Amino acid sequence: xxxxxxxxxxxxxxxxxxxxxxxxxxxxxxxxxxxxxxxxxxxxxxxxxxxxxxxxxxxxxxxxxxxxxxxxxxxxxxxxxxxxxxxxxxxxxxxxxxxxxxxxxxxxxxxxxxxxxxxxxxxxxxxxxxxxxxxxxxxxxxxxxxxxxxxxxxxxxxxxxxxxxxxxxxxxxxxxxxxxxxxxxxxxxxxxxxxxxxxxxxxxxxxxxxxxxxxxxxxxxxxxxxxxxxxxxxxxxxxxxxxxxxxxxxxxxxxxxxxxxxxxxxxxxxxxxxxxxxxxxxxxxxxxxx
Amino acid sequence: xxxxxxxxxxxxxxxxxxxxxxxxxxxxxxxxxxxxxxxxxxxxxxxxxxxxxxxxxxxxxxxxxxxxxxxxxxxxxxxxxxxxxxxxxxxxxxxxxxxxxxxxxxxxxxxxxxxxxxxxxxxxxxxxxxxxxxxxxxxxxxxxxxxxxxxxxxxxxxxxxxxxxxxxxxxxxxxxxxxxxxxxxxxxxxxxxxxxxxxxxxxxxxxxxxxxxxxxxxxxxxxxxxxxxxxxxxxxxxxxxxxxxxxxxxxxxxxxxxxxxxxxxxxxxxxxxxxxxxxxxxxxxxxxxx
Numbered sequence: 001x002x003x004x005x006x007x008x009x010x011x012x013x014x015x016x017x018x019x020x021x022x023x024x025x026x027x028x029x030x031x032x033x034x035x036x037x038x039x040x041x042x043x044x045x046x047x048x049x050x051x052x053x054x055x056x057x058x059x060x061x062x063x064x065x066x067x068x069x070x071x072x073x074x075x076x077x078x079x080x081x082x083x084x085x086x087x088x089x090x091x092x093x094x095x096x097x098x099x100x101x102x103x104x105x106x107x108x109x110x111x112x113x114x115x116x117x118x119x120x121x122x123x124x125x126x127x128x129x130x131x132x133x134x135x136x137x138x139x140x141x142x143x144x145x146x147x148x149x150x151x152x153x154x155x156x157x158x159x160x161x162x163x164x165x166x167x168x169x170x171x172x173x174x175x176x177x178x179x180x181x182x183x184x185x186x187x188x189x190x191x192x193x194x195x196x197x198x199x200x201x202x203x204x205x206x207x208x209x210x211x212x213x214x215x216x217x218x219x220x221x222x223x224x225x226x227x228x229x230x231x232x233x234x235x236x237x238x239x240x241x242x243x244x245x246x247x248x249x250x251x252x253x254x255x256x257x258x259x260x261x262x263x264x265x266x267x268x269x270x271x272x273x274x275x276x277x278x279x280x281x282x283x284x285x286x287x288x289x290x
Numbered sequence: 291x292x293x294x295x296x297x298x299x300x301x302x303x304x305x306x307x308x309x310x311x312x313x314x315x316x317x318x319x320x321x322x323x324x325x326x327x328x329x330x331x332x333x334x335x336x337x338x339x340x341x342x343x344x345x346x347x348x349x350x351x352x353x354x355x356x357x358x359x360x361x362x363x364x365x366x367x368x369x370x371x372x373x374x375x376x377x378x379x380x381x382x383x384x385x386x387x388x389x390x391x392x393x394x395x396x397x398x399x400x401x402x403x404x405x406x407x408x409x410x411x412x413x414x415x416x417x418x419x420x421x422x423x424x425x426x427x428x429x430x431x432x433x434x435x436x437x438x439x440x441x442x443x444x445x446x447x448x449x450x451x452x453x454x455x456x457x458x459x460x461x462x463x464x465x466x467x468x469x470x471x472x473x474x475x476x477x478x479x480x481x482x483x484x485x486x487x488x489x490x491x492x493x494x495x496x497x498x499x500x501x502x503x504x505x506x507x508x509x510x511x512x513x514x515x516x517x518x519x520x521x522x523x524x525x526x527x528x529x530x531x532x533x534x535x536x537x538x539x540x541x542x543x544x545x546x547x548x549x550x551x552x553x554x555x556x557x558x559x560x561x562x563x564x565x566x567x568x569x570x571x572x573x574x575x576x577x578x579x580x
Contacts, residue, residue, distance in 0.1 A: 039329075075437045076377020084374055087366020129419035129429070139419070147365045 001203055004028040005053040007038055007089070008060025012170040013103055013159065013192070017059055020196045029053070033060075039085060045092045055203050056100035058089050061141075066169065068137040069254045075136055082140035087147040090154065099153040099209070101199055106160030106188065106213060107135075108142040109260040118188060118219065118263035121158075121211040127258045135255035145211070155202045156211040157195075160262060164192040165287035173284060176225055177234065183248040184223045184241050185259035188215040191284065194274045198267060207270045216277040217268065219261040225281055232285040291493055294318040295343040297328055297379070298350025302460040303393055303449065303482070307349055310486045319343070323350075329375060335382045345493050346390035348379050351431075356459065358427040359544045365426055372430035377437040380444065389443040389499070391489055396450030396478065396503060397425075398432040399550040408478060408509065408553035411448075411501040417548045425545035435501070445492045446501040447485070450552060454482040455577035463574060466515055467524065473538040474513045474531050475549035478505040481574065484564045488557060497560045506567040507558065509551040515571055522575040 004021060008014040009030030021028045029051055031038060038044045038060070048056070062081030064070030071078040086102050093100045108125035110133070112118060127134045128142030148156055163172035172189060176182060198214045201207075222241075229235050242248040249256065264274060274280065294311060298304040299320030311318045319341055321328060328334045328350070338346070352371030354360030361368040376392050383390045398415035400423070402408060417424045418432035438446055453462035462479060466472060488504045491497075512531075519525050532538040539546065554564060564570070 037330075040327075075433075076374045076381070079369055079377075079433065079437070080374045084366045084370045087369075091366070129433075130422035132420035132422075143365075143369065143419075147369070 001026050001054060001200070003051070003053045005048060005051055005056045006030040007056070007058045011059055011061070011063070012162065012168070013195075014059035016192050016196050017057055017199075020193065020200065039080070039088060041088050041092050044088065045095065048092065048096055048098065053098070056089065056093060056098055057199070058086065058100065058102045060085060061103065064137060068135050068257075071135065071137040071140070072255050078136055078140050079143070082137070083143035083147055086144045090148055090151045093154070094152050097153065099203065101155035101157055101202065102144070102148060103199075104145055104156045104158045104211075105138070105141045106158045106215065106260060106262050107138045107258040108145065109262065110258045112261040118261040119213070120263050121213055121266050127260070133256060135257065137255065138258055152209070154209050155199070157199050157202070157214045158212065158262070159190050159195055160213075160215045160260075161187055161189040162192040162195065163189055163281065163284060165284040165289060167288070167290050173225065173229070173281075173288075176222060177229070180240065181248070181252065182222050182226070182239055182241050183245060184221055185245065186219050186221040186261060187259050188213075188219050188262040188264070189277060189281075190215050191274060191280045194280070198272050198274060201272045205270065205272065207272070212267050213262040213264050214267060214274070215262050215264050216274045216280045217264045218277040220277045220281060224278070228278070228282050228285050232288065234285055234288055291316050291344060291490070293341070293343045295338060295341055295346045296320040297346070297348045298393075301349055301351070301353070302452065302458070303485075304349035306482050306486050307347055310483065310490065329370070329378060331378050331382050334378065335385065338382065338386055338388065343388070346379065346383060346388055347489070348376065348390065348392045350375060351393065352427075354427060358425050358547075361425065361427040361430070362545050368426055368430050369433070372427070373433035373437055376434045380438055380441045383444070384442050387443065389493065391445035391447055391492065392434070392438060393489075394435055394446045394448045394501075395428070395431045396448045396505065396550060396552050397428045397548040398435065399552065400548045402551040408551040409503070410553050411503055411556050417546075417550070423546060425547065427545065428548055441499075443499050445489070445499055447489050447492075447504045448502065448552070449480050449485055450503075450505045450550075451477055451479040452482040452485065453479055453571070453574060455574040455579060457578070457580050463515065463519070463571075463578075466512060467519070470530065471538070471542065472512050472516070472529060472531050473535060474511055475535065476509050476511040476551065477549050478503075478509050478552040478554070479567060479571075480505050481564060481570045484570070488562050488564060491562045495560065495562065497562070502557050503552040503554050504557060504564070505552050505554050506564045506570045507554045508567040510567045510571060514568070518568070518572050518575050522578065524575055524578055
């Protein structure tokens with residue numbers, strides 16, 4: 001990787017790309033939306049021609065603040081950022097034959113495969129508009145993947161509930177420490193820096209393009225995480241768990257939430273490996289910084 | 291109506307708005323997309339402030355050429371035109387307290403209500419992403435209506451299979467005359483000029499904002515239409531009908547098609563009436579111009 005163009009570099013994931021690329025001395029240019037209206041294919045193409053990167057990373061998207069409930073009130077922008085933008089980037093990158101990667105999400109699934117194992121990359125999403133059971137956010141992320149079906153030279157990286165050792169409102173561990181009530185759901189999750197490393201490794205190792213679940217191997221429940229937190233003295237109050245997902249859904253949130261288990265085997269079979277999930281959470285808790 | 295801003299005036303429906311507004315000497319300004327990037331809310335707002343219309347009509351949308359099958363290959367632009375753009379216009383019009391109308395489609399339904407009657411405006415769409423049975427086009431039109439839910443001072447006009455007396459590839463009668471094989475489905479349909487008159491009447495009569503089915507009362511089958519055409523000597527070849535909808539779907543089209551019956555009672559209860567459908571078709575055939 002000689003020169004990277006980054007879109008969405010000011011977001012939680014985008015900032016991490018900037019941090020890692022800087023740390024590794026990889027040349028990159030982050031385009032903010034005010035600097036470049038990358039929703040305009042002609043302008044994006046012009047900028048890419050001038051910049052001549054050897055790959056593009058799309059970390060831009062609409063996640064909703066403080067959480068996905070906000071997407072329910074801004075549906076047009078949520079569609080624009082998560083479903084239309086990937087199509088615009090695809091069109092431009094394909095015309096320039098530029099390899100690129102898109103940060104997608106595992107939230108297009110709920111539960112696990114019928115045998116209890118994690119969803120594979122080719123499994124049809126089951127938490128999307130087409131199942132009419134999803135948040136607007138998940139619906140748009142699934143449409144984004146539909147828009148990218150068959151895209152050339154394109155990695156689709158599915159992130160799932162980022163966490164790491166730095167206290168931050170977007171960090172899953174911070175959320176578990178600050179929410180008044182917790183839901184004891186089991187999930188696959190993504191250590192934020194390992195996620196970025198894995199994304200960059202796709203380009204470096206030139207693995208085949210396509211969809212990849214980029215999660216730490218295995219699954220972990222919220223209660224398991226809080227137990228690990230306790231062993232590191234992070235928990236300073238009594239934690240209260242909802243009795244059921246129904247109680248959580250009816251009392252706290254507007255939009256349905258996805259909880260799901262994903263398989264990371266496709267990526268590990270290509271020798272791109274993240275740390276086993278319990279070990280990764282334990283390490284984050286051990287190195288916790290306020 | 292003193293001054294109207296029109297978006298999408300170069301399309302089949304948009305041109306008809308221009309024709310009727312001109313004929314009635316109603317002042318209007320049609321913004322083409324090259325003239326004004328109305329996908330940019332700031333630019334749209336600025337233009338509307340300068341133009342100071344008393345209403346806006348959105349006839350812009352992505353229909354696919356020559357037919358909706360083309361939408362399957364251009365999903366991002368289809369989403370942008372049909373689902374995102376209505377949200378952008380809503381945001382701008384609400385901030386300016388400007389009344390406006392949006393051309394939607396009856397293609398978000400299939401069939402009829404369980405008692406055989408036409409769908410009412412509040413009936414949940416049943417041919418959309420949320421039922422996973424639709425064309426990409428219908429899915430995006432339904433999302434467009436979802437984006438407009440609760441919009442202030444906004445008419446949502448559902449057009450359904452436009453037809454009239456002028457031969458045109460977009461005219462349903464022309465299609466029935468030129469397709470090699472026909473499907474004998476029953477539909478509610480919209481006489482193109484009556485549709486426009488009804489839309490304009492919403493503003494003129496200041497009826498309550500909301501969704502309106504703008505179709506000719508009743509429903510008509512393709513076979514009935516061809517029988518009417520024959521009485522006017524329009525049919526010069528043998529017409530061949532598919533034996534079933536399944537045969538049609540498997541042999542001719544890529545994306546599923548909607549056939550549906552809609553109720554026009556909400557509009558007629560407010561004294562905005564279109565001609566009974568068989569009469570309207572008969573009149574179009576009588577006045578047919580090549």
